[in-house]
Amino acid sequence: MTHDDVVLVGVDGSATSLHALDWAAAEARAHGLRLKLVCSYALPAFTAASLDGGYAALDDTAIQAGAKAVLAEAQERVEHRGVPSTASVVTGDAAAVLVEMSRTARMAVVGTRGRGGFADRLLGTVSSALPAHAYCPTVVVPARPGGVDPLDTAPVEPVRRIVVGVDGSPASDVALRHAIREAKAWGAELTAVAGVPVGSGSGLLAWLPAAVDHEAVLRDIAEGLDVVIDRAVADDPGLEVKRHVLDGTGAELLTEFSTATDLIVVGSRGRGGFAGLLLGSTSQAVLHHSACPVMVVTRRCEEGGARPTGRVRDMGDLYP
Template sequence: MAEDKVILVGVDGSPESLGAVDWAVDRAAQDGSRVHVLCAYSLPSFTTASLDGGYAALDDSAIRAGAEAVVNEAVGRAQGRDVTVTSSLETGDPAGVLVDLSDAATMTVVGTRGGGGFADRLLGTVSSALPAHGRCPTVVVPRHTEGAAYTPVKRIVVGVDGSESAHKALQWAVSEAEVWGAELTAIAAVPMASGAGALAWLPAAVDREQVLADVRSGLDRTVSQALEGHSGVVVRRHALDGNAAELMAEFSTAVDLVVVGSRGRGGFTGLLLGSTSQGVLSHASCPVMVVPSRHKDDKRRSSRNIATPWGRA
């Protein structure tokens, strides 16, 4: 087992979070990572005001017992698999706890949203807050309703726009393709057509086919750099006219994992990414991995000694 590889999963008892556990366990089985299941809950000092104007002290025993049941159910789903699973309960804002611990995790996995019961109290907006602030890649798994399962991951698509954020997303996509033995497609989108977000400022005389050819050339160079040391991975490349978020959401109906950067700045980035990751998260039909600009390999992170529920990292 790779002791330094920990996939952190936030659970709340909702079907979405249990689906995240399933995905994380399948992913961990590919490279020997450990799965750490975590349920975090906030514990206020008082509840609602009583009729006489006083406040009733909150007994957290029932809340903790419920959280323990959530964790036990999640851990039980991994039984029978050749994967090491650890777990813990944490008090605090779930999004904040997961963001803090993401600094020591290899990957964080959550469900799309809470769905009642403990879900509303424990996860809440985690699936939107964590991708924006997490310090390792976050995989957001939508609730599975019909059709084939999300694993094994056989097809991956990644959005590339020339920014540093997108370059890191591409590197992770290449690594994931290698881990899963998956096909990888890199997409660079240029919104030249009419409509919101289009490059309306382009002169009519501009050869749009040449623009796409130039973008494709840049995509080829970026992909070639990312493939260094990964000779077994083949990457298809496409430069397309269209809105990046819409194109990635469309591709999500035909692939098993979409990979995007958390934000973009520089190059074509402001035009192509912008709110792409948020748009993809809102509309994707398959799991989405959001790769932050800073991640585990950054020097500022690797030098830290972080106390975690699974040991020190």
């Protein structure tokens, strides 16, 4: 599978997608990549029978025009960033469209679509499905507090602090490699966090026999973390990675770090088989509650896959 030098961005004209677009433009610029903006829509199924016994057809000319207008505004917005871009209107379910197009993208970026109040902590359909199914790393960008002024084209804050969850699994190894790439591209500080729930009377270490030295177990985990990180940065000896083994679950710790971090990177193991297309509990929890953008990297991103199937109907680039 060949990944093109593009960052794929889902755009729908909402404030959340504008914020995600701003973030994606900064990411593309940091890596020297192009943007591919996509606006998709699915036509409703009409059951009202027409006079000839068939079904009523919907002229989607107006819908296409609206989608093209959204993309035109989005491209005008990223022109201020100095990042080259193309834009396409695609018919189909948004999540399915972006998953299919992720086969040849370096990264996919989407915003969250909560429903107000407490539900703002919940993800929309696309931001839930895409990280689990994508063939490339996916970044979900939470809504900016106070919303986004469509006329505000000031650059987003650069990524200066990155935190990656590491637990020794193959999935977290993949996440660590991508976190290192991000840290190098941005010149950012990188911190690796391993969570071990040792809280009073509960947690992983509570299951160990009383004779077992819990502190020794934590030291062993810290040594294991050093081995994993040292191996990952072997080709980048100048890159410093801070390391922390902390009391708590990975989800709890990464969510806490998100309030003072610019990017969280997390791997996802899923559960194997068909269920492997679902995100693991840690990545789901972090996505739902993080205060900063979250990059989800599954092993699928590096295992390769088939070339695009052509099932997605691309209306073509608006502005090559």
